[in-house]
Amino acid sequence: MARPVDSAVAQPGDGVLVQRTRNGDTSAFDALVERYMRQAFSVAYRLMGHREDAEDLVQEAFLLALDKLDLYDESRPFKPWLFQVLVNRGLDLRKSRQRKETVQIPGDAAAPGPSPARDAEQSQTRDRVRAALSELSERDRAIVMLFEFEGLNSNEIGQVVGVAPGTVRWKLHQARKKLGAALATFQERSDR
Amino acid sequence: MSRIRHEPTWDPTPDPALRDALHQAVEEPPVADVDWDRMRDAVARAAASRLERRRSTGNWRERARRWRSLPLAMAAAAAMAVLLVRGPGADAPDTAVDPSAAASAQREAVAELLLIDVSDQEFQSMVTGRSDAASLLWFAVSGD
Numbered sequence: 417m418a419r420p421v422d423s424a425v426a427q428p429g430d431g432v433l434v435q436r437t438r439n440g441d442t443s444a445f446d447a448l449v450e451r452y453m454r455q456a457f458s459v460a461y462r463l464m465g466h467r468e469d470a471e472d473l474v475q476e477a478f479l480l481a482l483d484k485l486d487l488y489d490e491s492r493p494f495k496p497w498l499f500q501v502l503v504n505r506g507l508d509l510r511k512s513r514q515r516k517e518t519v520q521i522p523g524d525a526a527a528p529g530p531s532p533a534r535d536a537e538q539s540q541t542r543d544r545v546r547a548a549l550s551e552l553s554e555r556d557r558a559i560v561m562l563f564e565f566e567g568l569n570s571n572e573i574g575q576v577v578g579v580a581p582g583t584v585r586w587k588l589h590q591a592r593k594k595l596g597a598a599l600a601t602f603q604e605r606s607d608r
Numbered sequence: 609m610s611r612i613r614h615e616p617t618w619d620p621t622p623d624p625a626l627r628d629a630l631h632q633a634v635e636e637p638p639v640a641d642v643d644w645d646r647m648r649d650a651v652a653r654a655a656a657s658r659l660e661r662r663r664s665t666g667n668w669r670e671r672a673r674r675w676r677s678l679p680l681a682m683a684a685a686a687a688m689a690v691l692l693v694r695g696p697g698a699d700a701p702d703t704a705v706d707p708s709a710a711a712s713a714q715r716e717a718v719a720e721l722l723l724i725d726v727s728d729q730e731f732q733s734m735v736t737g738r739s740d741a742a743s744l745l746w747f748a749v750s751g752d
Contacts, residue, residue, distance in 0.1 A: 440663030442656070449651050454639060457647075461637035470637070471647060478651045482658050545633035563619075564630050570619050588620050599629055 427451070430494035438485055449478055452495065455566065456502055462561045463506040473509065477502035496568070496575035503562075503576050507554050541599070548598035552591055559584055560591045 427447065428436075436444035453474060460470035460477070481488075481501045488497050549557055555577055562568045562576060563584075570584040577584070 437659070438662065440659045440661070442652070442659050445655055445659060446648070446652060449648060453644065453647060453651075457639065457642060458637045462634065467638055467641060471642060475647065475651050475654065479654055479658070482655055541629055542633045545629045549633065560630075561634075564627055565634070582617070585617075585619060592620060592623065592626060595626055595629070596623075599626065 431490055434485065434488060434490065434494055437482070445482065448494075448498075452498055453478070455495075456498065459499055459502060459562065459566060460506060462565060463503065463558060464510070469509075473502065473506050477505055480505060492575065493572070496572040499562070499568075499572075499576045500578065503558055504578075507558070510554060544598045545595060548595045551594060556587050556591055559587050560595075563588055 428444075430448070430451075433444040433448050433451075437448060456474045456477060457470055460473040461467065464470045464473055477498070481498050484501065488494070549560070552560065559573055559577060562573045563570075568576065570581040570588070573584045574581040579587075
């Protein structure tokens with residue numbers, strides 16, 4: 417059933433694939449899945465913090481997107497719309513599960529440092545940044561992740577999380593201030 | 609409601625130190641551990657019946673989708689027709705309220721709506737949810 421897509425062949429744009437999927441074209445839907453599943457997984461993983469949860473979320477998001485495809489406005493880019501479906505569903509899932517841990521920032525537990533001192537320093541930086549991230553709301557953290565890791569701009573992020581681009585920029589500005597302050601505090605301590 | 613903030617008009621420039629710290633703090637997604645074929649197959653299997661349904665109802669769905677935007681287009685056309693017949697300088701409907709004061713209040717209401725933190729959809733819903741939609745439309749098209 418899996419059909420690897422040959423990257424040497426020019427692929428139709430998202431709009432064409434969406435149109436064909438609307439009419440029930442299986443290969444068009446497969447092509448959309450193939451095109452976005454990896455990036456969707458990255459976003460899902462950063463949202464959920466677990467590989468299995470992220471995989472489930474990606475599958476669910478593609479099916480939800482298929483169900484809602486008639487609501488998609490073709491004049492806007494498809495990727496932010498797909499990610500909007502994914503992020504909203506992910507935030508709902510997190511809320512409904514009400515996990516004890518307030519934040520599950522995916523940690524890098526097994527990565528050894530080059531030296532004990534350097535390792536300790538990196539570990540402290542990680543803790544500080546994670547603490548600062550955990551102070552952000554789920555949605556604000558998603559905004560930071562989408563900007564810093566997925567390379568989306570404020571317009572695209574605005575579509576994903578359902579706020580105006582100006583609000584995204586404002587939230588990024590605020591988040592950076594918090595994260596920057598956490599890093600500065602750490603550096604001040606290290607300098608003493 | 610009158611929260612005023614100065615939103616940046618451009619995206620932040622990349623901060624290498626901050627980005628580096630974030631990359632240290634947040635683990636990269638384990639893309640190598642994912643069985644992409646299995647995921648692709650699972651999605652395709654679950655989507656098969658939905659796509660089949662779309663094939664059988666494709667024409668109806670497409671027609672319904674097109675018709676959904678018709679009321680909006682008709683409303684816009686009606687507003688344009690009223691403007692053409694009455695002219696942009698024509699008097700607003702008779703009310704006991706001073707027209708210039710009403711227009712000023714409407715302008716302030718719209719300005720406040722623009723300042724608050726809402727999505728496009730929320731904004732539209734707030735605007736269309738107003739009881740005084742006719743005069744808001746008048747304000748939008750006539751500017752006074």
